[in-house]
Amino acid sequence: MAKEKLTGSEILIKSLLAEGVDTVFGYPGGAITPVFDCMYDYQDELKHILVRHEQGATHAAQGYARVSGKTGVVIVTSGPGATNTITGIADAMMDSTPMVVIAGQMPSSMLGTDAFQETDVVGITLPITKWSYQIRRAEDVAWAVARAFYIASTGRPGPVMLDFAKNAQTEVAEFEYKKCNYIRSYNPYPNINEESVRKAAEMINAAKKPLLLVGQGVTLGGAEQEIIELMEKADIPAATTLLGLSSIPSSHPLNMGMLGMHGNVAPNVMTNECDLLIAVGMRFDDRVTAVLDSYAKQAKKIHFDIDPSEFNKNVAVDLSVLGNSKESIAAVTALVEKRENKEWLQMFDRPKAEEKSKVIDVEVAPESGPLKMGEVVSRVSKYTNDNAVVVTDVGQNQMMGVRYSKYSQPRSVITSGGLGTMGFGLPAAVGAKFGAPARTVCLFVGDGGLQMTLQELGTIKAYGVNVKIILLTNTVLGMVRQWQELFFEKRFSETNLSNPDFVALAAAYGIKGRRIEKREELDEAIEEMLQHDGSYLLEAVVAKEEMVFPMTPTGKSVNYVMLNRDEIYKL
Amino acid sequence: MEKLYTITALSENEVGLLNQISIIFTRRKLNIESLSVSASAINGVHKFVITTVCDEAMAIKVVNQIEKRIDVIRAFYYAEEDIVYQEVALYKVSTPALLEAGDLERLVRKYNARILEMHPVYTIIEKTGHTEETQSLFQDLDKYGVLQFVKSGRVSITKSTIEHVDKYLESQEQRRIELEEK
Ligand SMILES: Cc1ncc(C[n+]2csc(CCOP(=O)(O)OP(=O)(O)O)c2C)c(N)n1
Ligand SMILES: [Mg+2]
Numbered sequence: 001m002a003k004e005k006l007t008g009s010e011i012l013i014k015s016l017l018a019e020g021v022d023t024v025f026g027y028p029g030g031a032i033t034p035v036f037d038c039m040y041d042y043q044d045e046l047k048h049i050l051v052r053h054e055q056g057a058t059h060a061a062q063g064y065a066r067v068s069g070k071t072g073v074v075i076v077t078s079g080p081g082a083t084n085t086i087t088g089i090a091d092a093m094m095d096s097t098p099m100v101v102i103a104g105q106m107p108s109s110m111l112g113t114d115a116f117q118e119t120d121v122v123g124i125t126l127p128i129t130k131w132s133y134q135i136r137r138a139e140d141v142a143w144a145v146a147r148a149f150y151i152a153s154t155g156r157p158g159p160v161m162l163d164f165a166k167n168a169q170t171e172v173a174e175f176e177y178k179k180c181n182y183i184r185s186y187n188p189y190p191n192i193n194e195e196s197v198r199k200a201a202e203m204i205n206a207a208k209k210p211l212l213l214v215g216q217g218v219t220l221g222g223a224e225q226e227i228i229e230l231m232e233k234a235d236i237p238a239a240t241t242l243l244g245l246s247s248i249p250s251s252h253p254l255n256m257g258m259l260g261m262h263g264n265v266a267p268n269v270m271t272n273e274c275d276l277l278i279a280v281g282m283r284f285d286d287r288v289t290a291v292l293d294s295y296a297k298q299a300k301k302i303h304f305d306i307d308p309s310e311f312n313k314n315v316a317v318d319l320s321v322l323g324n325s326k327e328s329i330a331a332v333t334a335l336v337e338k339r340e341n342k343e344w345l346q347m348f349d350r351p352k353a354e355e356k357s358k359v360i361d362v363e364v365a366p367e368s369g370p371l372k373m374g375e376v377v378s379r380v381s382k383y384t385n386d387n388a389v390v391v392t393d394v395g396q397n398q399m400m401g402v403r404y405s406k407y408s409q410p411r412s413v414i415t416s417g418g419l420g421t422m423g424f425g426l427p428a429a430v431g432a433k434f435g436a437p438a439r440t441v442c443l444f445v446g447d448g449g450l451q452m453t454l455q456e457l458g459t460i461k462a463y464g465v466n467v468k469i470i471l472l473t474n475t476v477l478g479m480v481r482q483w484q485e486l487f488f489e490k491r492f493s494e495t496n497l498s499n500p501d502f503v504a505l506a507a508a509y510g511i512k513g514r515r516i517e518k519r520e521e522l523d524e525a526i527e528e529m530l531q532h533d534g535s536y537l538l539e540a541v542v543a544k545e546e547m548v549f550p551m552t553p554t555g556k557s558v559n560y561v562m563l564n565r566d567e568i569y570k571l
Numbered sequence: 572m573e574k575l576y577t578i579t580a581l582s583e584n585e586v587g588l589l590n591q592i593s594i595i596f597t598r599r600k601l602n603i604e605s606l607s608v609s610a611s612a613i614n615g616v617h618k619f620v621i622t623t624v625c626d627e628a629m630a631i632k633v634v635n636q637i638e639k640r641i642d643v644i645r646a647f648y649y650a651e652e653d654i655v656y657q658e659v660a661l662y663k664v665s666t667p668a669l670l671e672a673g674d675l676e677r678l679v680r681k682y683n684a685r686i687l688e689m690h691p692v693y694t695i696i697e698k699t700g701h702t703e704e705t706q707s708l709f710q711d712l713d714k715y716g717v718l719q720f721v722k723s724g725r726v727s728i729t730k731s732t733i734e735h736v737d738k739y740l741e742s743q744e745q746r747r748i749e750l751e752e753k
Pocket of ligand 1: 479
């Protein structure tokens with residue numbers, strides 16, 4: 001008997017369900033209407049979240065994916081709907097986030113005619129996706145979806161674009177779903193080379209001053225436990241990248257903190273003191289390495305990654321180990337000797353103590369003066385028992401948000417790393433809540449960035465999403481202003497904001513809010529926010545002159561660290 | 572040290588691949604000196620041959636980036652001594668000018684060139700060889716005025732004794748069979 005034929009739209013929905021998708025973020029429009037029409041029949045199985053702007057759909061899908069490990073899904077219309085997703089796609093590409101974006105497209109017969117809302121979506125997205133494909137026939141829908149999920153979620157994850165021609169949405173085809181687990185030209189599960197594992201273990205055993213650099217590849221590979229076992233067995237201090245932050249608990253004694261321009265002093269300084277760098281699932285981004293000419297020249301280097309194109313891309317290494325971090329780290333740990341590196345670990349004490357007294361204490365426990373960002377963040381962390389999902393926007397709020405939060409479990413930091421996308425925070429927080437409904441989601445956002453995707457307050461209202469929005473109001477584009485003060489002779493060009501009444505704005509969306517300016521109000525306001533059943537906007541007013549320290553300015557070496565406006569860490 | 576590298580990529584026949592590959596060069600500000608796309612010895616697999624001037628570290632990075640594209644099977648880079656290569660050049664010259672000079676036979680013999688068509692108005696000459704040779708013939712012919720000149724991209728074959736792509740495809744086939752059995 002011939003199989004029943006379904007429309008391409010229904011095949012899409014059934015394929016998504018077959019991939020285990022239960023939540024999608026999207027926005028309808030002409031060229032995707034058949035799909036939305038079909039979704040109407042599947043409301044019980046497939047929850048569609050109507051965002052307020054397609055960029056928000058992508059960031060929400062990113063937040064969802066990053067917190068849950070599942071692939072985020074976005075469905076939008078052609079033309080402007082598709083182009084509005086570009087920022088989120090580029091962001092997901094930079095930060096290796098699994099995401100499948102499905103965009104409507106004109107019927108194939110009209111392609112190339114500059115038809116209404118026709119855009120060359122495949123052409124635009126090729127450089128910022130892992131795979132970009134135009135579906136022109138209903139017969140190809142199931143195949144393309146299966147392939148899209150396989151590509152987005154395996155190997156080094158990333159975004160995939162499916163450009164879905166309208167005729168393929170309405171035409172019919174037989175439906176049979178076969179999950180993709182093989183593409184001839186793509187091998188996301190490279191065998192781990194035993195020889196390189198053995199060499200890595202040898203190098204680790206020979207090292208006196210090893211330093212582990214933990215990137216997001218550890219979370220993506222699910223290797224958190226394996227990394228901790230390696231650290232503990234060989235007594236190796238570890239530093240994380242921004243996206244690797246929550247892969248090791250903040251409280252672990254071997255966790256030396258965050259790398260990078262505004263990272264912790266000790267791991268940055270010690271990068272140029274160690275005799276072996278062991279980089280896992282990180283890409284030697286320029287924000288982490290600072291000037292390459294003087295980056296860890298004294299050290300031997302091992303690089304573990306699943307993406308071979310990362311090897312020797314920015315930093316030449318002595319050994320590269322290709323493969324999934326969970327497997328390769330476990331294999332290496334089996335061969336490393338149990339060690340103690342007391343003396344080496346003690347060398348972290350001075351930079352750590354100096355950062356504490358000169359930077360951290362000043363920031364989190366000021367006795368007078370206006371509220372400080374770090375103090376707000378560290379209190380929120382305290383009252384959430386270091387257990388919240390920390391989402392940030394971009395700017396000073398981001399660096400303060402991640403620096404002064406503590407993490408007790410993996411997948412707890414969601415922030416735009418490689419692209420640094422202002423406006424990421426609010427929609428990403430919404431997506432994170434859908435991805436981890438049982439967890440408290442705290443967003444740290446600036447007064448500039450909040451206004452970039454502010455309309456997602458509408459999504460929060462519509463779905464009763466419970467996110468805690470901590471707005472750090474400094475009435476300026478703080479991070480840019482910081483650079484203007486430090487490097488542009490205080491010429492504060494176009495960095496002042498004239499703000500709306502944010503609390504009233506939140507109220508207009510039915511979101512409870514409160515603005516605080518005084519230190520005495522802080523604890524009580526945070527408790528109120530956390531106890532409130534539903535979203536809450538806590539606006540903390542901070543000084544516009546505040547700056548994020550420590551800081552390694554562009555053009556300086558990784559061990560050149562400014563502790564404040566006047567003082568540089570003495571090596 | 573910068574020199575001419577030949578970069579080859581074998582890919583599934585997917586639309587838009589040329590675009591995917593060429594943007595890798597543009598992003599790194601590399602000029603594509605020549606490019607050819609053709610079928611390969613493997614059924615359904617396409618071969619891109621691209622030449623570019625860069626240093627070896629850059630050639631490696633470019634190859635890694637090309638290989639990262641999902642539909643690319645493998646990519647390689649070669650120095651001049653690693654490969655045998657050819658280009659085809661066609662020249663259109665005025666027949667009366669050529670006959671008047673009386674140099675045609677000598678040139679054809681010297682360059683091992685071929686006459687493809689001789690028309691009362693024009694003559695079309697073909698020459699296969701390396702760039703220096705096709706360029707040198709151009710200069711000799713240009714004394715009589717070359718009306719049109721066109722040269723193909725490089726086609727090349729490696730001197731390696733191992734067919735790396737075959738090996739890769741065999742191992743992938745093995746993987747496919749294992750997955751199927753599971
Ligand atoms: C979309 C986008 N536009 C511009 C920038 C450049 N930029 C980086 S931080 C920043 C200032 C952010 O201001 P605000 O959101 O108020 O945060 P603050 O630094 O004050 O905490 C700007 C403009 C960016 N990262 N993203
Ligand atoms: Mg601000």
